[in-house]
Amino acid sequence: MENPIRVLLADDHVFVRDGIKSLLENEKNIEVVAEAVDGLEALQFIADATPDLVILDIRMPNMTGIEVVEKLRSQNNNIKIVMLSMHDSEEYVLKSIKAGADGYLLKGSSKEEFLKAVNTVANGGKYFSGDISNILINQLTNTSTTAHQPKPVLAESLLITKREKEILTHLLSGKGNKEIAEALSISKRTAEVHRFNLMKKLEVKNLIELANKAKEHALI
Amino acid sequence: MENPIRVLLADDHVFVRDGIKSLLENEKNIEVVAEAVDGLEALQFIADATPDLVILDIRMPNMTGIEVVEKLRSQNNNIKIVMLSMHDSEEYVLKSIKAGADGYLLKGSSKEEFLKAVNTVANGGKYFSGDISNILINQLTNTSTTAHQPKPVLAESLLITKREKEILTHLLSGKGNKEIAEALSISKRTAEVHRFNLMKKLEVKNLIELANKAKEHALI
DNA sequence: TTAAAATTAAGTATTTATACTTAATTTGTC
DNA sequence: GACAAATTAAGTATAAATACTTAATTTTAA
Numbered sequence: 001m002e003n004p005i006r007v008l009l010a011d012d013h014v015f016v017r018d019g020i021k022s023l024l025e026n027e028k029n030i031e032v033v034a035e036a037v038d039g040l041e042a043l044q045f046i047a048d049a050t051p052d053l054v055i056l057d058i059r060m061p062n063m064t065g066i067e068v069v070e071k072l073r074s075q076n077n078n079i080k081i082v083m084l085s086m087h088d089s090e091e092y093v094l095k096s097i098k099a100g101a102d103g104y105l106l107k108g109s110s111k112e113e114f115l116k117a118v119n120t121v122a123n124g125g126k127y128f129s130g131d132i133s134n135i136l137i138n139q140l141t142n143t144s145t146t147a148h149q150p151k152p153v154l155a156e157s158l159l160i161t162k163r164e165k166e167i168l169t170h171l172l173s174g175k176g177n178k179e180i181a182e183a184l185s186i187s188k189r190t191a192e193v194h195r196f197n198l199m200k201k202l203e204v205k206n207l208i209e210l211a212n213k214a215k216e217h218a219l220i
Numbered sequence: 221m222e223n224p225i226r227v228l229l230a231d232d233h234v235f236v237r238d239g240i241k242s243l244l245e246n247e248k249n250i251e252v253v254a255e256a257v258d259g260l261e262a263l264q265f266i267a268d269a270t271p272d273l274v275i276l277d278i279r280m281p282n283m284t285g286i287e288v289v290e291k292l293r294s295q296n297n298n299i300k301i302v303m304l305s306m307h308d309s310e311e312y313v314l315k316s317i318k319a320g321a322d323g324y325l326l327k328g329s330s331k332e333e334f335l336k337a338v339n340t341v342a343n344g345g346k347y348f349s350g351d352i353s354n355i356l357i358n359q360l361t362n363t364s365t366t367a368h369q370p371k372p373v374l375a376e377s378l379l380i381t382k383r384e385k386e387i388l389t390h391l392l393s394g395k396g397n398k399e400i401a402e403a404l405s406i407s408k409r410t411a412e413v414h415r416f417n418l419m420k421k422l423e424v425k426n427l428i429e430l431a432n433k434a435k436e437h438a439l440i
Numbered sequence: 441t442t443a444a445a446a447t448t449a450a451g452t453a454t455t456t457a458t459a460c461t462t463a464a465t466t467t468g469t470c
Numbered sequence: 471g472a473c474a475a476a477t478t479a480a481g482t483a484t485a486a487a488t489a490c491t492t493a494a495t496t497t498t499a500a
Contacts (some may be wrong), residue, residue, distance in 0.1 A: 112330060159448060174428040176486065188486095189449050196489070205488095207427045208394040381476060396456065409479050414457070425458095 004031040005122045008049060010042035010065070011057035011084065016107070020055065020084075023111055032117060039063025046079060053080040053122050056101075059091055066092070069099040080121045093128075096183060103127040160201060167194040173213055224251040225342045228286070230262035230267060231277035231304065236327065240275065243331055250338060251414075259283025263291060263343040266299060273342050276321075278312055286312070300341045313348075315340040323347040381422055387414040392431055 007024060009032055011017050017035050022210045024030045034049045036042035040062040046054060056065035063071075069081055082103035096104055102121040105114060106129050117127040160168070163216060170180040181188040204210045227244060229252055231237050244250045250312075254269045256262035259431060260282040266274060276285035278385050283356050289301055302323035303316045316324055322341045337347040376407045380388070391402040397415060401408040 110332065112332070163447060171426060174426045176426070178486080186447085187449055189451090190447075192448085192487080193449075195487085199488090206394045206396070208392060208431060211428060211431060383477065398456080406477085407479055409481090410477075412457080414477085415457085415481075419458090 004029050004170045005053055005118065006031050006033045007118070008032075008034045008036065008042065008045055008048075008051040008054045010036040010039070010045075010054060010060065010068070012037050012060050013057075016057070020114070023114060024118065027115060030115075037061075039065065039068045042068050046072065046077070051079065053082065053118065055082050055084055055105075055118075058083055058085045058096070066095050066099050069096065069101050073100040082117055082121050082127070105129050160198065164194050164198045164201075167191060168198060168210075168214060171195065171198075171207065172214060224249050225273055225338065226251050226253045226269075226271045227338070228252075228254045228256065228262065228271040228304055230256040230259070230265075230273045230274060230280065230288070232280050233277075233348070236277070240334070243334060244338070247335060250335075259285065259288045262288050266276050266292065266297070270420055271299070273302065273338065275302050275304055275325075275338075278303055278305045278316070282284075286315050286319050289316065289321050293320040302337055302341050302347070325349050380418065384418045387411060388418060388430075390435060391415065391418075391427065392434060 007030055009020055011019050011020075021032050021035070024032055033051050034045045036045050038061045039056075042054065042056060042060075042065075043063070045051075054068075056068055058065040065083055065085075069083070072079060072081070080103075081101045082105060083092075083101045084105050085092055086105060086107050093104055093186040103117045103126060105117050105127075109117075109129055113129060117129070120127040167180060167182065170183060175183065178188050180195075181191040184191070199205065199210060202210060202213050202215050227250060229237050229240055231240070232395075241252050241255070244252055244394045253271050254265045256265050258281045262274065262276065262280075262285075263283070274288075276288055278285040285303055285305075288301065289303070292299060292301070300323075301321045302325060303312075304325050304327060305312055308328050313324055323337050323346060325337050325347075329337075329349055333349060337349070340347040387400055390403060395403065396412040398408050400415075401411040404411070419425065419430060420434050421431060424433055
């Protein structure tokens with residue numbers, strides 16, 4: 001461990017900073033190189049002190065922790081970021097992940113969890129407190145059906161014509177042949193033919209399969 | 221704590237079972253009521269001893285832990301399930317979640333994490349070891365386009381009956397009324413009625429909308 | 441410019457779905 | 471055991487989709 005992990009602490013409460021600092025400084029492979037009292041200051045110090053990792057409180061004056069993450073990532077700054085929060089609110093957690101944070105800890109987390117998070121994230125991993133995992137699960141299970149599909153092969157999609165793609169789009173929005181015909185100003189019979197050819201090309205025999213196949217192959 | 225959490229342990233290694241057992245039995249609110257050495261035995265003991273919670277190893281002879289979960293959930297058994305594994309392989313984790321497990325622990329987890337998981341899950345929560353959260357994150361970020369949907373409201377889902385749910389499942393697999401009727405050994409007319417009621421309840425007017433709504437509200 | 445591909449649309453017959461209503465049985469619950 | 475809710479299924483009429491084929495135009499690419 002010749003190179004300790006250089007950490008910046010950003011939290012507007014002295015107590016919290018002191019607590020975390022003493023916790024971290026007992027570890028020989030971690031060094032707290034700066035402390036910031038708000039988001040703006042955090043950004044400055046990150047630019048000046050170039051720490052390896054930031055521990056960012058979410059609720060801070062002059063720019064929230066999430067805004068700091070967004071700013072950093074928009075500057076292509078790949079510094080490691082662990083969010084720190086009193087709250088396991090779904091909004092905070094998901095916003096943090098979306099913004100590009102590498103970890104999320106609750107202020108109630110144990111010392112062990114804290115150190116694990118810092119080490120894991122410093123080594124390129126991700127760490128989200130076990131308490132907040134149910135939020136992730138919720139997000140996952142709500143979209144689980146589309147999550148683990150075989151990699152789309154684009155062979156057949158090349159065979160579908162522009163018009164057929166239009167028909168497909170309308171079909172997937174729930175329209176019937178008549179409505180499609182009206183929308184495209186063509187005869188209902190024409191819409192029927194396009195639909196027929198489309199289903200034949202994609203080798204499906206009903207709307208559900210059509211919808212699935214279209215999604216799989218990203219035809220829309 | 222008048223009613224302790226009644227736990228079943230399922231793992232094919234004595235050492236592991238003993239270790240977990242001694243860990244759990246130090247807690248006054250937890251009682252280990254049975255131990256199983258493989259998946260089949262676990263299923264039997266769950267039926268006989270009706271524990272509140274099962275700790276299931278994934279790799280076991282005569283039926284894997286994941287198969288046990290699938291079996292239980294297919295029987296509408298809502299027993300709490302915590303998976304236990306040596307591995308944080310993405311496949312295992314996701315399969316477990318999909319099958320309906322409430323928690324996932326690594327064998328390397330600390331005692332504290334173990335107890336937290338058992339208590340959280342027993343109280344209706346979910347607990348996934350912080351170490352595996354990056355897997356969840358990956359899934360989330362890979363499906364980010366669908367990830368941020370408006371929060372599903374479950375109002376309507378409560379109104380759909382068991383039979384209707386069956387019909388829904390078949391509809392979503394692409395079956396027509398006739399096929400559904402055959403599959404469930406009911407009259408085609410009955411299948412039609414269920415379908416009609418279903419669509420009315422969910423306020424949709426075609427299969428596509430039905431499929432979308434079902435996905436949104438996680439009705440299947 | 442010319443053949444190939446795409447779009448258009450009609451014909452025909454069969455099957456399936458829609459949109460209800462009515463009503464007889466089960467099943468579950470206080 | 472009584473009442474509500476769920477499951478079952480029939481009737482009726484209309485609309486839509488399926489499964490093709492044939493064939494006239496129009497567009498596009500070599």
